[in-house]
Amino acid sequence: MQTLLTSSQMQTVDAYTIKQQSISSVNLMESAAKAFVKAFKKEVLDKDARISILCGQGNNGGDGLAIARLLNKEKYKNSTVFLINFSAKLSDDYTKNLKRLSKAKIPIVEIKEPGEFNEIKVDVVIDAILGSGLNKPLSGKYTSLASIINGLKKQVIAVDVPTGFNGDDLIPENYNGIKADVVISFQRPKINFFFPESVVAMNRFKVVNIGLDENFIERQQSNWKLTTRADVQKIIRPRAGFSHKGTYGHALIVAGNNTTMGAGLLAASASLHSGSGLTTVCLPQSGLIALNTMLPEVMALPRNEHLAIEAFEKFNAIAIGPGLGFDEENEELLEKLIDLKKQFVIDADGLTILSKREDLLVKLPAKTILTPHMKEFDRLFGKHESWWQRVATAREKAQQLDLIIILKNQYTFICLPTGDVHINATGNPAMASGGMGDVLTGTITAFLAQCYSPADAAILAVYLHGKAGDDLAKESFTVNALQLALQIPKTIKKLLKS
Numbered sequence: 001m002q003t004l005l006t007s008s009q010m011q012t013v014d015a016y017t018i019k020q021q022s023i024s025s026v027n028l029m030e031s032a033a034k035a036f037v038k039a040f041k042k043e044v045l046d047k048d049a050r051i052s053i054l055c056g057q058g059n060n061g062g063d064g065l066a067i068a069r070l071l072n073k074e075k076y077k078n079s080t081v082f083l084i085n086f087s088a089k090l091s092d093d094y095t096k097n098l099k100r101l102s103k104a105k106i107p108i109v110e111i112k113e114p115g116e117f118n119e120i121k122v123d124v125v126i127d128a129i130l131g132s133g134l135n136k137p138l139s140g141k142y143t144s145l146a147s148i149i150n151g152l153k154k155q156v157i158a159v160d161v162p163t164g165f166n167g168d169d170l171i172p173e174n175y176n177g178i179k180a181d182v183v184i185s186f187q188r189p190k191i192n193f194f195f196p197e198s199v200v201a202m203n204r205f206k207v208v209n210i211g212l213d214e215n216f217i218e219r220q221q222s223n224w225k226l227t228t229r230a231d232v233q234k235i236i237r238p239r240a241g242f243s244h245k246g247t248y249g250h251a252l253i254v255a256g257n258n259t260t261m262g263a264g265l266l267a268a269s270a271s272l273h274s275g276s277g278l279t280t281v282c283l284p285q286s287g288l289i290a291l292n293t294m295l296p297e298v299m300a301l302p303r304n305e306h307l308a309i310e311a312f313e314k315f316n317a318i319a320i321g322p323g324l325g326f327d328e329e330n331e332e333l334l335e336k337l338i339d340l341k342k343q344f345v346i347d348a349d350g351l352t353i354l355s356k357r358e359d360l361l362v363k364l365p366a367k368t369i370l371t372p373h374m375k376e377f378d379r380l381f382g383k384h385e386s387w388w389q390r391v392a393t394a395r396e397k398a399q400q401l402d403l404i405i406i407l408k409n410q411y412t413f414i415c416l417p418t419g420d421v422h423i424n425a426t427g428n429p430a431m432a433s434g435g436m437g438d439v440l441t442g443t444i445t446a447f448l449a450q451c452y453s454p455a456d457a458a459i460l461a462v463y464l465h466g467k468a469g470d471d472l473a474k475e476s477f478t479v480n481a482l483q484l485a486l487q488i489p490k491t492i493k494k495l496l497k498s
């Protein structure tokens with residue numbers, strides 16, 4: 001896991017690195033500027049581009065000055081530095097870098113009023129005005145300048161964070177800072193980059209390593225974790241010699257209805273392809289032909305009012321919800337299943353039933369996994385005005401009710417009973433189509449059946465689901481749910497090889 005830190009924690013890491021590695025702060029700034037320039041070269045290929053480097057007077061501005069000098073060395077010949085002198089306070093490393101810059105032949109223009117930037121002819125803006133040192137909302141001249149820059153409609157590349165963007169607190173609806181096309185951030189992404197509201201401040205971000213002390217970062221107290229490829233490689237267990245279908249558990253998917261049978265079939269396909277030794281689907285009689293035709297490996301447990309609860313006892317893990325319907329019969333079934341105290345995944349209509357029956361929420365077995373998207377989550381736990389609030393509630397509920405809540409979005413938040421939030425960054429817009437959630441549910445259930453811990457099953461399945469989509473999207477404009485289920489074993493194989 002990569003531990004994600006707040007801005008003030010990152011300052012502690014900067015200070016620690018400077019002390020422990022006997023590196024001066026100005027040299028750390030140089031290393032940050034070099035890392036930025038390396039990434040910048042991939043963003044701006046045209047060496048003749050007119051580049052305006054806007055530098056504030058703190059260390060973010062200091063980075064900007066060092067970047068200007070290094071870009072000049074890299075033969076970006078049309079750069080101009082704009083000193084945004086709206087305050088009187090200069091950081092030491094800013095002053096040192098201004099001195100170093102004076103030796104390079106780069107035009108330097110002092111801006112005292114935002115309007116002075118109005119007439120500038122520019123192709124690319126580098127935003128190094130304010131970085132992670134932001135300690136209050138933008139106002140006055142900074143807001144006017146941000147609005148002028150946003151109005152230029154040119155490529156904007158921000159250093160570390162866009163000016164005015166708070167990396168670790170609620171992003172206000174009336175955000176008035178700079179909107180960057182890309183943010184090149186140092187060492188770790190800011191926590192807020194993963195929240196949908198960050199779209200007002202950036203289109204995408206890249207993270208570059210600047211040599212901060214990794215061990216020290218990982219020792220910091222933080223509930224925010226980013227799942228990495230290496231984590232997933234550590235979790236996945238290769239198939240063992242002499243193993244057989246009984247080794248890998250028996251998953252049950254309780255899903256599907258006359259008009260939504262596909263949801264059950266997709267979840268079953270995902271369970272099968274994610275490695276459960278046996279998969280059974282509990283679906284209505286009307287789905288049997290489709291199941292037997294499409295998935296001959298999967299068994300059926302026909303669902304009707306005469307089905308005894310004892311029939312569910314032999315399964316290692318049970319998913320309930322995809323395309324199920326939420327009538328009284330299904331409500332009763334969910335209630336009875338909960339009493340079996342199995343390892344559960346509850347999705348889709350299962351979540352809708354829970355939102356009507358709060359009494360069942362508190363009866364869920366420990367570490368039950370819920371997989372809501374935003375609407376399902378708000379139906380369950382009340383309306384939320386922001387994602388920051390929503391994730392806070394998910395954290396609280398996961399701890400209070402001893403649940404694992406997978407809050408699905410472009411970046412999915414996995415909230416554990418420990419209070420930790422694991423953010424997943426795999427996945428892409430080619431996957432935006434129906435049935436994807438059903439596949440995720442099937443994959444989680446397969447890992448539970450294989451006796452992965454519920455937390456590992458959740459982290460692994462969410463990562464693989466997105467990664468399989470990324471693998472497919474390399475060659476396809478859209479990715480559908482069935483393709484995704486079939487891709488999962490290939491993606492696992494690739495991860496185990498590398």
Ligand SMILES: NC(=O)C1=CN([C@@H]2O[C@H](COP(=O)(O)OP(=O)(O)OC[C@H]3O[C@@H](n4cnc5c(N)ncnc54)[C@H](O)[C@@H]3O)[C@@H](O)[C@H]2O)[C@@H](O)CC1
Binds near residue numbers: 014056134
């Ligand atoms: N050694 C370090 O600390 C390193 C810092 N780095 C850079 O330093 C940045 C942080 O630098 P600083 O801490 O100097 O802060 P900034 O350069 O982000 O901001 C400068 C000053 O602006 C003032 N300010 C805050 N909010 C304001 C507002 N709304 N309106 C007007 N003024 C405001 C604050 O007093 C702050 O100290 C990072 O984002 C990164 O770019 C990098 O060079 C890596 C190493």
